[in-house]
Amino acid sequence: MDDKKLIxxxxxxxxxxxxxxxxxxxxSCSEIELLRNQEKFEEIVNWEKISxxxxxxxxxxxxxxxx
Numbered sequence: 001m002d003d004k005k006l007i008x009x010x011x012x013x014x015x016x017x018x019x020x021x022x023x024x025x026x027x028s029c030s031e032i033e034l035l036r037n038q039e040k041f042e043e044i045v046n047w048e049k050i051s052x053x054x055x056x057x058x059x060x061x062x063x064x065x066x067x
Contacts, residue, residue, distance in 0.1 A: 005034065013038070 013034070020027055020035060027035075043058070 005037065 016027070016031055016035060017038075020032075047055075
C-alpha cells in the first residue's frame with residue numbers, strides 16, 4: 001500500500017463513507033477498495049476490544065460461512 005492510500009485509510013475519509021451511503025454506485029473500484037481497507041484497519045485497531053466469540057464469528061462470516 002502506498003503512502004497516500006495508507007494516509008486515507010488511517011484518517012478514515014468520512015466524505016467517501018457518506019457518498020457510499022447515499023449513492024454506492026457512484027464510487028469507483030478504487031474508492032470501494034479504499035472503504036474496504038478502512039474497515040480492515042478499523043478491525044485491526046479494535047481487535048483487543050472485541051470478544052473472542054465475536055472474532056470467531058467475524059472470521060467465519062468473512063470466510064463465507066453462515067452462523
